[in-house]
Structure formats: structure tokens, C-alpha cells
Amino acid sequence: MIRKFIFALLLGALAALFMVEHDQWTCRHAGNKFKDFFSTTYACDVSAEVESVSLFHPTLCCTDVIVSSCDKSEGKTWQWRASRLVIGFSWWHFLLYGIINMYVHLDDLVATVPSLDAFGALQQHIGLMVQPTESTFVYGLDEISINRALFSLKDPKTQLNSTLNMNYTMRSIGGAYCALLSISDGACSVKGASIARATQGFVLMNFPSDGALSGYEINGQCSCVVPLLPERQADCFISGSWAHGQGSCSVINGERTLAVPISLAKTSNGFRIQATMNGTAAQCAALAGFAHTDLFSGAVTGQATVDIHDGTYDVTATCVCDDCSYAGQSIGRSCLLSGNKEGDVCQGSLTITDVTGTTQRCTGSWEYNLMTGHGSLQLRNSDTVSLPAAPRWLSAPGGVMLDAICNADGLVTGTYRIEAEHKYKKNKLLSTGSLRVEEGQALLEGICGETQYNATVDLGRRYLRSFDCYDAAKKPLMSMHAALDNPAHVKGTIEIDCVQKLLATLYEYDLQASGTLSFDAWFADIVRANVQLNKGTIRIPHIYNLITGMRAHLSYDSTKQTGTITNLTCLLHKGSIVIDHATFAHAGNRMLHWYVPLLLKNCLVTFNRTLFASISGQLTGSYCSGALPRVQGALFLDKSHIKENIFANAFQKRIAGFSQTALIDDDILCDISLDTVTPLSVDTPFLKADARMAVAVSNTMNAPKVAGELNVESGNLLFPYRPLAITKGVITMTKDRPDDPLIELVAQNQVRNHDITMHVTGSLLQHHLMFESTPPLTEQQIIALLLVGSEQESLNIVMPTLIMTNLASLVFGSFRSESMVERVFKRFMQPFKDIHIIPRFSDQTSRGGVRGAIDIEVNDRWRAMIQKNFNLTEDTRFELEYQVSDDVQLRAIRDEHRDMGAEVEMRFKF
Secondary structure: OHHHHHHHHHHHHHHHHHHHHOOHHHHHHHHHHHHHHHHHHHOEEEEEEEEEEEOOOOEEEEEEEEEEEOOOOOOOOOEEEEEEEEEEOOHHHHHHHOEEEEEEEEEOOEEEEOOHHHHHHHHHHHHHHHOOOOOOOEEEEEEEEEEEEEEEEEEOOOOEEEEEEEEEEEEEEOOEEEEEEEEEEEEEEEOOEEEEEEEEEEEEEEEEOOOOHHHOEEEEEEEEEOOOOOHHHOEEEEEEEEEOOEEEEEEEEOOOOOEEEEEEEEEOOEEEEEEEEEEEHHHHHHHOOOOOHHHEEEEEEEEEEEEEEOOEEEEEEEEEEEEEEEOOEEEEEEEEEEEEEEOOEEEEEEEEEOOOOOOEEEEEEEEEEOOOOOEEEEEEEOOOEEEOOEEEEEEOOOOEEEEEEEOOOOOEEEEEEEEEEEOOOOOEEEEEEEEEEEOOEEEEEEEEOOEEEEEEEEOOOOEEEEEEEEOOOOOEEEEEEEOOOOOOEEEEEEEHHHHHHHHHHHHOOOOOEEEEEEEEEEOOOEEEEEEEEEEEEEEEOOOOEEEEEEEEEEEEEOOOOEEEEEEEEEEEOOOEEEEEEEEEEEEOOEEEEEEEEEEEEEEEEEEOOOEEEEEEEEEEEEEEOOOOOEEEEEEEEEEEEEOOOOOOHHHHHHHHOOOOOOOOOOOOEEEEEEEEOOOEEEEOOOEEEEEEEEEEEEEEOOOEEEEEEEEEEEEEEOOOOOOEEEEEEEEEEEOOEEEEEEEEEEEEEEEOOEEEEEEEEEEOOOEEEEEEEEOOOOHHHHHHHHHHOOOOOOHHHHHHHHHHHHHHHHHOOOOOOOHHHHHHHHHHHHHHOOEEEEEEOOOOOOOOOOEEEEEEEOOOOEEEEEEEEOOOOOOEEEEEEEEOOOOEEEEEEEOOOOOEEEEEEEOOOO
């Protein structure tokens, strides 16, 4: 009977329990108790729908669970949701050990954190859930499992957006907890720029039930893609561990060009994190969000120490960039950026050293308040520096200053000042202005000397929206503005006066020009522009010609750093220059290659005011990295005229080195041919001739090798009495004798019944000059015949000897004016041009005494001579000579005896 009673009692109890756990009031009451307990214990608000309650296997199943923070103040709210929550324990474990070993299971957990401050409050909430809590019953977490969890953090202050998809399992083993966090996908972005994506990995944790940090053991590995880095460097790997109060972590990319080792340690009142970074300036620029990171170069080493205590953190950091440069322009040997955080204020210094790494070029300080969002920056040059675009202008220490401040709204305002002095002339240059950066636009205003300017730049798309420049009288010098409907379309004009002032101020170059340059440009990944010179002239130095018009189309690919110039036409005062299609490519400021074909059409050129010529032809310039530039092509001279002796040493040296120019710093390979289309006209006081030239210039501009010939087709050597006609004149230039060409010259003419021939053979430096005459004469007589028209002895006998001694310098001299020839020939010989006094000290008639004669030339055919014996008054001789032709002469004579006679002289050639 007792057994039946006990059985009935147990059966009734079981039936009662079964009825109770399915009763709606029981479920509602249990749910309310759970929510009250959860809210009170874990400092949160709970909302949930109770799906079921089981008393046989103590479990509580809830759906649509929403847990949020009790603190509703701004920036402190957090929330997590779960589609299903199951909490339970084991009766047997409770009856045997007196401990409620709870297990928790969550499905589709979504945690949303609106700020970094709220993330700290969520951490406290999770800590309370894990750690044991004093209550009527002793309980502990035996197991937690979370399936398909999504963590989301959005901080409006820092514009940090982070998401993480994961699964989490934690179990109690031997009085400690073992947890596994597996990450299936994660992403992080700041201000819309993706920092990391495709994050995958795991974290394995072992920690004591009391939650003591020193007892944690953590190991983890994960991988992610950092889109800011170049594609081949974007895959990064993270691994780390923690044990016994200290740990380490490392971040490295697949190419091992970026490494960030991190050490962690527990301090008496918090944490200390120390990190070191080894990478490149291009990687740092990419991580900072700069475009065209390939313009940055240098090796970067950074160190940072973060002390976390009492919910706050202090940061001390330094960053050093060695051999840093931007767009090929060296910034300094090293840049040192250091700073620290105390409370909410971050402050530090910036130092830039020179290329030697020993002298400071620039120093400054910076400060930023994390609470107010206000910051400031001050920069000064601490050493004498030169302006980047004008190395002769130097700025003394403190001459370059920049002061800027920013507020929480992102507004940046500042002022700058640049004082410079010319290295040699000691002229002063002062430029001051202000800048303003707001809503993605930068506004710049300033004044340099008497020139005022202002500019607006779209920082987001990096477009120049407007730029205007005025002189002291408010006359526009430069103006460019973007179209309202298309900011990438910019039109503008540049006055040549502005270019003149810029070149004269910075480079001391006097550009003689006038007019206006206009351009029409489209800014995109490929920049395109049309440029034209309107109503202007630009003087070309050294050749005395003018550019009267110019137009061209330019395109530039900023990503590939390549450009082209097409349809460039320069209209000259006489002639034109055309570039059909030129290309170039560079890497920063280092040129990789360029190709420029030039077509010249009837271009008037003048060199040293001695050569005037119309040049046509084609030249092609090219360059490849690692080799010398090359210029090759063919030039043709038409209607050329030279006022210099082509046989002169100076002229030959000018031909051998005509390609050299002081404007070229580096040497240039050359392969140029130069030919005359029409004969080259030579006009000097001593030489008048027509010549043809065909030469080839090879080797380099600084050491050219010239080979070719210069042939004289016709011409005359202008001796005072009678010129010599050039019948043969050849100058042969060879590569092995650049300054000593071979010369062969033959000049002939008939002078006073004599056929005179001059021969020049040998080379320019070692030549042989010889005169011949038929009938024979001495060289002194031939020179006298060429100078005064008489081969007889006279008072002029000294002059032929002097002229013969210096005749080589006369034939090979470079006389550009008539002064030398006049001094040697005309002025001295003019009084004796037609009258010649001839003394005779030997008496051929045996009559004794001293004789003298006066020789008078009436013209080329008539000649008279009076001969007198100064001791005998009656002894006088008269001669009258008439040249009938070149071979027949008539002569009438009255001799000393007063006898009359006549002679006929005829010459025959066999």
C-alpha cells in the first residue's frame, strides 16, 4: 500500500510538473524572473519572448532576445540581439556538487556598438557574464556557444566602421575555461576608406574562472587584405600569443616588405603595448590614404608605446623616414616625427634633417586634442635652404614658416611666409599668404613681391578649380577656371609678361617675348590639354629668329606617368618647326625615355652674326634610361651666306664643335648630316666665293667627330691690284683630324703679262703656300705684282717682303671686317696705287750718276714711265706702253740720246 502511495505521489508530481512547465503563466513567470535576474546581474535591459520552459531538464528557451545597455546617455549605448537563446543546467550536478553549472547557447547573434566608448561598456557587460557572481546559489558557466555572430562597430567621431562574422565556443575544463573564436569574414574602414577586408582566422583562449588577466593564455592567427597597399603587397598575416602576463604579435605582408612586431605586457595598473614598424614611405603614404604613392620613397621605421590603465591610455610614438623624397625631390636625410598623449591631448615634434643626416633643415611642433578635435602645427626651417624651383634663391633659418590650426569640423586655416635672398645678387624675395581647407577644398591667397595670387583646389578629386594672378596695377597675368558643369574642364590664359617675370626673378633669364598663352584642359586619369600662343612673339636666343605662333595638344597619364605631345607647330618669322608625335615616360622625377621628332622648314638661323642660312630637314631626339640621349637626322642649308673666311682656323674649329652648347649639362650622342642645297656664299674683305658643303657629325656633342668636304665652286682672293680666281678649293675634314682638315687651294690670274698661280697644300696647321709665274718671277716680285701691279724694284720693295711673311695669316686668318685688309693693303698702298718711284743704283748705260724713275699707270692698258739721271740733266728717258691684248703690247721709246723708237712685243704659248 505504501509503495502504491509513493508511486501515485511520484506520478502525480510528475504529472503536475508536466502540466506546470506547459502552463502559460509558468512560462511567463519564469521569463520575467529570468529577465529580472539577467538585468540585475549583468547591468543591462532585456527583452525576450519565452518559447518554452523545462523542469525535468532545467532549460529556458527564449526567442527575439534583445539586450541593451542601461546607460542611455549619448555614446554609451550598445545592443546585441539573438534569434534564439537557450539557458539550462543539470539537476544531478546541482544535487551532487551544489553548483548550478549553466550552459548558454545563442543563434544569429548581432552585436551593434555605435561608438568606441560604448565598446568599453560592452566589454564590462561581457566580463560580468563570464565571472561568477554572489547569489543564493553558487553557479558557474559550463559552456557558451554562439553560432553565426555578427559584430558591428560604427564610431561617428573617428568614422570607424568595423564588422566581424564569427563563431564562438567556450567550455569549462578543470576549473578553467577554454574558448575558440573562429573568424569567417571581417572588414574595417575609416572615413570611407577600406583598411582591411576578407579577414579570416582563429583565436584560442585559456583563462581561469576568476578572469585574472595573468592567467590568460591566448594564441591566434589570421589573414586579411589591406586594399590601401599595392595589389602585390596587400595580403597580410597576423599571428600572436599571450601567456603569464606578457605576449607578442606580428603583422607582416606576403612580400615581407612591411613588418610590424608588437610586444604586450601587463603592468601594475594596466597594459603596455610596444610596436615597431619597418616599411617604406610609399606604404605609409598608401596607409594614410594618399594617391600616387609611387611618388614617395624612403625607408620608414616607427616605434610606439601605449600604456593602458584605469580606462585611459597614454601614447608615446616616434617615426623616422630615411632618404625620404617626394616626386623625386629630396625632403631630407631623415624625418623624425615624435609625440605623446597625456590625457586627451596629443603633442609632439617634427624634425627633418639634410642629406647628410647631421644638420636639421626643418623643425616644428604639433598638438591635437582628442576631446575637442582641435589641433595645431608649426613648422620652421632651421637651416639655410634653397627654393625647390630656384636653387640660387636661399632662405635663411626661420625664413620659411607655416602655422596651421584645425577644429572638430575639419576646418583647417593657416598662414605662411617665405623670405629668400639671391645667392649672388643679394636681392630680396618675400611671399606671404593664407590657406583655408574646408569641405574638401583648399583656398590659397598670397602675395609675392608685387604679384598677388589666389587659388582654389578640389582636394577630393585633386582638381584646380581656379587660379588668378595679378600685378600691382591689378592687371591679370594668369587666369584659369574650371567649368561649372564639369569641374574637370579647365580653361585659362597666361600672359607672357608673367612668364618673363618668373624666369627673370627665379632664373635670371631674360625672355624676350610678348603675347598670351591660352590652354584648354581636361583633368582625369589622363590629362588632355590644347595650348596656343595668341598674338605673340618669342625670340629664340643665338639664332635671331622669332616664334610668332604656336599650338600643340598634350596628354598625360598620371597613373602610368606617360605623356604625348602631338601636332605641335611653331610658326617662325621665317620658317616653321613641327613635332608630329612626341612621347615621354618617367618614374617620379627620373626620366625613363623620350622620343621627339622635329621637322624644320625654311628656318632662318644666324650664328655669331657671321652665318645666315635657311635650314630645312629632320631631327629625331631619343632617350632610354641608362643610356645617353641621342640626336640624329639630316639638315639642308638653302640661301646661306657667311661673312667669315672658310679657310680660317677659327671657322674650322667652329664647324668641328658647332654642336656644343652651354645649355646642355649632360653629353648627347649625335649622328647628323649637313648639306648645302644651293652654294654657300662667302663674303669677306679678302675672300668672295661660292662653296658647297657635305659633312657628317658623329660621336657626342661635347666631343664631336666631323667628316666631309667643303668645295669652292668659284671665287676670288682679293689682292689689291688684281684678284686671283680660285680654280680649285677643297677642304677635307676627317674624324681623326677634327681641328686640322686637309686643304687644297689653287688660284690663278693674269697680271701685267704674267700668269700668276698660287698653290696651298697640306693641312690647316701644317700647310705649304707657293706662288708661280709665267714668265718666271720671284715670290717677292709676284707679291709686288699682286699688290701694286709692278714687278720692278721700287720703294715698295719692303712691303712685299712683309706681306709674304704674313701672307699665311692673311689667307688663313678670320677677318670679319675690312680693317685688317685696309690697314695692310689699301690705306698704306693707296698713295702708290698709280705712281711708282723706282731708284736705280747701277748705271746700265755707263754714263754714271744716280738714276730714278716714275712709273704711272693710267689704266689697265696705258702705262708711262719717265727715267732721269740726276747727275746729267739731259739724260732723260720716256716710255709709253699700250697693251693691245693679253699677248700683244706696243711700246714707244725716247731714250737718253733723244732717239725715237718703238717696240712690238708678242707672246706665244706652246
